[in-house]
Structures are given as C-alpha cells and as structure tokens.
Amino acid sequence: MNIAIIGSGLTGTIASISLAKAGSRVDLYERLSDEELINRDRTYAITHSSRRILERIGVWSDISSSLVSFQYLNVIDNQINKNFQFLVNDLNNREQQYVSVGWIAQHNIIMSSMLEYISHIEHINKIPTSVIPNTHNYDLIIAADGSNSTTKKKLKTPSFSFDYDQICVTAKVLLRGLKSNEAFEILSTEGPLAILPLGGDLFQIICSQSIKKASYNLSLPKHIFLDYLSTLLPYGVEPDTIIDEPKPYPIKFQLNSSFHSGKYIYVGETCHTFHPVGGQGLNLCWRDVECITNLISLPFIRNYKFIIPVLYSFSRLIDVLSISFITDFLVRYSRTNSCLLFIPKIIIFSILKRSKIARKFILNIMTNGFGFNFHK
Numbered sequence: 001m002n003i004a005i006i007g008s009g010l011t012g013t014i015a016s017i018s019l020a021k022a023g024s025r026v027d028l029y030e031r032l033s034d035e036e037l038i039n040r041d042r043t044y045a046i047t048h049s050s051r052r053i054l055e056r057i058g059v060w061s062d063i064s065s066s067l068v069s070f071q072y073l074n075v076i077d078n079q080i081n082k083n084f085q086f087l088v089n090d091l092n093n094r095e096q097q098y099v100s101v102g103w104i105a106q107h108n109i110i111m112s113s114m115l116e117y118i119s120h121i122e123h124i125n126k127i128p129t130s131v132i133p134n135t136h137n138y139d140l141i142i143a144a145d146g147s148n149s150t151t152k153k154k155l156k157t158p159s160f161s162f163d164y165d166q167i168c169v170t171a172k173v174l175l176r177g178l179k180s181n182e183a184f185e186i187l188s189t190e191g192p193l194a195i196l197p198l199g200g201d202l203f204q205i206i207c208s209q210s211i212k213k214a215s216y217n218l219s220l221p222k223h224i225f226l227d228y229l230s231t232l233l234p235y236g237v238e239p240d241t242i243i244d245e246p247k248p249y250p251i252k253f254q255l256n257s258s259f260h261s262g263k264y265i266y267v268g269e270t271c272h273t274f275h276p277v278g279g280q281g282l283n284l285c286w287r288d289v290e291c292i293t294n295l296i297s298l299p300f301i302r303n304y305k306f307i308i309p310v311l312y313s314f315s316r317l318i319d320v321l322s323i324s325f326i327t328d329f330l331v332r333y334s335r336t337n338s339c340l341l342f343i344p345k346i347i348i349f350s351i352l353k354r355s356k357i358a359r360k361f362i363l364n365i366m367t368n369g370f371g372f373n374f375h376k
C-alpha cells in the first residue's frame with residue numbers, strides 16, 4: 001500500500017516505522033529539520049500499550065535502556081489528605097514480568113533514536129516539505145501534523161475544543177526524600193501536579209495552574225520558584241536545585257468531530273489533544289498507530305482499502321472518548337473545592353487504597369486504554 005504521512009512528530013514517526021514494517025511504502029512529509037524535531041524539551045510517561053508498539057516495531061530493546069522505569073505510582077489528593085499507590089502487582093499478569101508500572105522518556109533521546117532507525121528503513125522516504133504534490137499517488141494519507149493541523153483546516157473537519165484557563169509549568173528539579181523509581185500524580189485545587197523520575201535524584205515536575213499564577217511563577221528568580229515548589233510537594237520531599245529554566249506548556253481540550261475525511265486519517269494530536277493529567281497523551285497517539293497497522297495487516301483489506309478510514313474511526317472511538325472523559329474528569333475533580341465532594345472523594349480513595357481489584361481495573365485502563373481493536 002502507498003501511504004503518505006504528514007508530520008514527523010512522535011506519532012508520525014512511529015506510524016511510518018510501523019506501517020513500513022507492515023509492508024507499506026511510506027512517504028513521510030515534515031517541514032522541520034531533524035535537529036528541530038529532536039530539540040524539543042518534553043518528557044513523556046510511557047505505558048505498557050506503548051511498550052508493546054515499540055516491541056512490535058523492533059525498537060524496544062534499543063531504547064528501553066534510555067528510559068527510566070518506575071515501580072510505584074503514588075496518587076495523592078491534597079484536599080482530603082489521602083493517598084494510594086499503584087504497584088507492579090496491580091498490572092495484568094503478562095505485564096508484571098517487566099517489573100515496571102511505566103517508564104519515563106525524554107523527547108530528545110527517543111526522537112533521535114527513531115530518526116536514526118528510519119534512516120535504515122528502505123520503504124520510508126522522508127520528504128522535507130509540507131505540501132503533498134500529488135495526493136492521487138496514495139492509497140491512504142495519514143495526518144499527524146499536530147493540534148494546529150493545516151490538513152484538518154484544509155479539509156474543513158471541525159473539532160470540539162475549549163481552553164482550561166490553565167497552563168502547565170514544567171521544570172527539571174533535584175529532589176530529596178524520594179525514591180528514584182517512584183512517580184507521583186498529586187491532585188490539588190490549583191490543578192494536577194506530576195512528578196516523574198528522570199534517574200537518580202532528578203525529577204520532572206509538571207504542574208498545571210491558572211494562567212495568572214503560572215505567569216507570576218515563571219517570572220520568579222529560580223531560588224524563589226524553588227521555595228514555591230516546596231509548598232506543592234508531598235510531605236518530606238525537598239527541592240534542592242532547578243536544573244533548567246521552568247517553561248510553560250499550553251493545555252487545551254480538542255477532539256475532532258470525525259477521525260477521517262475521505263482517504264485522510266487523523267492520528268495523534270491532530271485528532272485529539274487532552275490535558276496531560278494521567279500521562280495519557282503520547283500513549284493514546286501511539287494506540288492510533290497500532291490500530292491503523294492492525295487494519296492494513298488484515299488479509300482481506302487489500303481489495304477494500306477504501307473502508308480503512310471508516311474502520312479506523314469506528315475502532316478508535318471508544319478509547320479516545322473514554323480517555324477524553326477520564327482526563328477531563330480528573331482535572332475537574334482535582335480543582336473542585338466543594339465540601340459536598342469531600343465524602344465521595346474519601347470513599348474513592350479508601351476503596352482504591354484497600355481494593356486490589358479496583359486498582360487493577362483503573363491501572364489497566366490507564367495502561368491499555370479502552371475499546372475495540374482489529375487484529376491480524
């Protein structure tokens with residue numbers, strides 16, 4: 001099958017490798033240079049669904065050593081002062097052998113490995129332009145050109161979107177009082193805060209806060225920002241040094257009204273952009289890629305290429321909608337300070353602290369997503 005992919009972010013890049021490995025000829029269109037693609041300062045939480053995709057395309061063994069594995073995911077609700085932990089034992093049996101609840105990946109490391117990998121694959125042709133000269137040459141066109149997709153605008157595919165009146169502030173910080181293999185999701189009325197291990201005492205902090213507060217905090221000298229951070233961190237955890245400049249990262253909710261248009265298929269942030277709470281973003285993007293790869297690998301599909309976009313939309317719907325609902329719920333749950341919700345919040349945390357079945361259920365959703373997938 002001849003496939004064009006527009007956009008070589010982490011979704012387009014993984015899609016090109018996955019589809020080429022499944023036997024397609026792929027033209028990968030990207031307007032930025034490799035250097036610009038690599039030099040983005042982002043940190044991702046990788047779940048087992050992403051690990052499976054990386055294994056399937058044959059890059060897991062090469063990149064797993066550059067990822068930081070975590071065995072504990074602590075969830076804290078600051079308002080009710082309760083917490084619980086997801087452990088490796090809460091994963092499905094087949095995932096427990098990896099002895100990791102998840103992994104943390106730095107963008108530059110993962111992107112440079114993928115670009116290097118692409119350069120050895122014959123069936124991927126990288127084209128440094130944003131315009132596809134002749135769309136008739138392709139059986140499928142995959143739009144992976146990000147949340148401000150020009151492809152989507154050109155095809156007039158509407159999307160539902162709103163802003164959270166919040167932005168994320170991210171910083172790499174040396175912390176005292178934490179294990180190097182634990183991650184945190186802290187729900188506070190300012191907004192969710194994630195602490196992700198980067199190896200040793202180094203951690204990535206990703207905190208969402210109101211635009212006003214974030215602009216103020218970003219203007220602070222580093223040592224005062226550090227004092228402010230210490231007020232957000234769990235009891236007993238002390239920030240020592242900020243390694244980089246704290247940066248803002250815009251957050252919004254955006255969901256396409258349709259996941260395809262003719263022979264165009266929307267994947268990754270082109271199709272859905274959610275709040276980073278729960279670390280679902282990149283994993284959801286890569287599950288889109290897994291779905292298309294499964295579809296084009298179906299034996300009967302060669303004669304019915306035209307139904308791939310429809311089958312794709314159908315099979316991605318439940319996963320994308322449910323993750324959109326869960327992430328949005330978590331943001332609202334975290335920010336509400338209504339006394340009426342005190343009792344339900346305490347009940348939820350007590351159940352999750354005591355019941356392994358409840359933790360398994362939630363962790364399985366966070367790890368594998370929801371819904372239906374076509375398999376070869």
Ligand SMILES: Cc1cc2nc3c(=O)[nH]c(=O)nc-3n(C[C@H](O)[C@H](O)[C@H](O)COP(=O)(O)OP(=O)(O)OC[C@H]3O[C@@H](n4cnc5c(N)ncnc54)[C@H](O)[C@@H]3O)c2cc1C
Pocket residue numbers: 006007008009010011012029030031032037041042043044045129130131144145146147149150151170248249250267268269270276279281282285
């Ligand atoms: C500033 C910022 C910071 C972020 N930080 C984090 C983070 O810390 N942790 C996290 O989990 N997630 C983060 N995210 C989200 C995360 O980057 C995405 O979930 C992930 O990169 C997958 O995105 P994507 O490949 O679908 O789209 P993108 O990464 O946006 O890639 C789209 C690509 O398409 C290219 N493109 C656009 N238009 C065209 C065109 N017309 N022709 C050719 N190419 C085109 C762009 O140059 C880009 O390379 C961040 C996003 C942003 C914007």
